[in-house]
Amino acid sequence: MFTFASGDRASGRTTTVACAAALHSLGEATISELANVTGLSRPTVRDRLAELPHLVEVISGAEHGESPTPVGGRPASRFRFRGRHGFVIGAEIGKHDERILVSDVAGRLLHVGRHHDPEPRSGQDRVRAFRGRLDRLVASLKATHGDWLGLGIALTGGVGPDGRISYAPHYPDLQGLSPAEAGLVFGDVPLIVEHDLNAAAIAEHAYGAARGADTFALALAWHEVAAGLVVEGRVQRGSRNLAGEINLIDDGPAAPAHWADVESFLPVVDAADRGDPAAQEELDAFAARAARHLAYLTLAVDPEVVVLGGPLAHRQALTDRIAARLHTMMRKAYPVKLAITENQTFGPALGSLQLALTHAFHTLLGDPAFPARIDMRPLKSGAYEGGRDGVRTAAAVS
Structure with a gap:
């Protein structure tokens, strides 16, 4: 929900943006509803909406397409953004x-x-x-x-x-x-x-598992981890646009060839789900690599939450193993809060x-x-x- 800060009332332009932001948040609203949300007077809200005829339209209480000004004696006009703009x-x-x-x-x-x-x-x-x-x-x-x-x-x-x-x-x-x-x-x-x-x-910050977090990572649930990083509300790209690319570290023996992409590795996850001992052992090794990379990332960034994303993020057999191994690796530091993407x-x-x-x-x-x-x-x-x-x-x- 949009909240209007009283300290922002210095200019008409600012109050115009405040009215527009409140209307965008509410979807549609009357003058009175916008006044309640913004803390502005009804005449001020009416005047500010009148500055936005290209963006705002009347959807009831007045003929469609009129200037957004309520008419006395009629049902309160409701306004919304003009989708056809x-x-x-x-x-x-x-x-x-x-x-x-x-x-x-x-x-x-x-x-x-x-x-x-x-x-x-x-x-x-x-x-x-x-x-x-x-x-x-x-x-x-x-x-x-x-x-x-x-x-x-x-x-x-x-x-x-x-x-x-x-x-x-x-x-x-x-x-x-x-x-x-x-x-x-x-x-x-x-x-x-x-x-x-x-x-x-x-997307995860606005509409997913990282809502409310100022510092977090969106990391692939994969044996070679890459991540999008947000620190104090800002995306971190680095000097070469490689921030979060932990997968570029030459970290031990080469992985098996069928770990190269999701399509070739997916049969291992499916077999582990069915209880195949060899597949479960292989999934353990896969998760151990992922957890090691996540530990590197976590100690470098110190996030409030690490959100696991990618095609395998909702495969519990894998994510449970990653979580368990990461907990063991981080026991000298702090428990890492893991979440699963809501926008897979x-x-x-x-x-x-x-x-x-x-x-x-x-x-x-x-x-x-x-x-x-x-x-x-x-x-x-x-x-x-x-x-x-x-x-x-x-x-x-x-």
């Missing part, structure tokens, strides 16, 4: 999976899409396919929801301080390229490219969408810290799987 997109381009989320400026999800391609392809090929899907999606959205206001993209490695794609193990042909050279720029649409784990950490499938895309929406409000209202929120109900309910509640699936635009 524009939209933002958040996407993840992974090794085999692509995920796309779209929301309007009110934070209402318009599209939830997934695409899986099991074939090995270059980064350039993946970007070309991504551009094609996005072009078709944007063409349909512009007809109903106005301007494209921003794009966030999550990549393994992200963009370094030099403005070029840094460490990119899944698509080495993109490494060293600028986003424009990689084909990720769409005209003059504002673009934010973020490390996939940093984007997932942003769409975490990086959701974090990218949050970045794009926040940037859009920076442009629209001049506030870089505008508390934009995304309505998570369609994702939490799984409505995207059946295309319910107006949320379109990838099949609708392919």
Whole structure:
């Protein structure tokens, strides 16, 4: 919930942002409700909303499209953000999976899409396919929801301080390229490219298991740990954009070949679940490596919580072993609080969408810290799987 600080009442611009933030948090509200939340007078709220006719619309109590001013004697007008003003997109381009989320400026999800391609392809090929899907999606959205206001993209490695794609193990042909050279720029649409784990950490902080934590790690539940780090509320990237990449340490004997990716290791987890002794022993060894990397990470960052993410984060046979081994390793220090991601499938895309929406409000209202929120109900309910509640699936635009 948005809270207005009384010390921020110095300017009309600030109170305009305060009214907009309160309305975005509430979804829809009357003048009186906004006055109660912000602590401003009803006339001030009315005047500030009148400054935002491009963003705010009347949805009841007055004819649709009128200037947001209540009319005496009629039922109290209710206001909300004008969804047709524009939209933002958040996407993840992974090794085999692509995920796309779209929301309007009110934070209402318009599209939830997934695409899986099991074939090995270059980064350039993946970007070309991504551009094609996005072009078709944007063409349909512009007809109903106005301007494209921003794009966030999550990549393994992200963009370094030099403005070029840094460490990119899944698509080495993109490494060293600028986003424009990689084909990720769409005209003059504002673009934010973020490390996939940093984007997932942003999503977890806003909508997941790290809510309320100022310092935490979003770490892969994997034998070679990589993590997105948030310290005192800020994402930590490091001087080379490699903060949290514990997996780059040459740490003992090489792992078995079938530990190289989830698809080849998953049969071991399945067999361990069935009680196979050899698989359980192998899973013990896998978890021991993961716990050692998490111990390194924990003592370097001292987080309030470590959130385990990735494709295996919900496999209890693995995470229980990691937790037990980590507890043993850290007994001279302190018990580590572990949690499981609440955004396993769409975490990086959701974090990218949050970045794009926040940037859009920076442009629209001049506030870089505008508390934009995304309505998570369609994702939490799984409505995207059946295309319910107006949320379109990838099949609708392919």
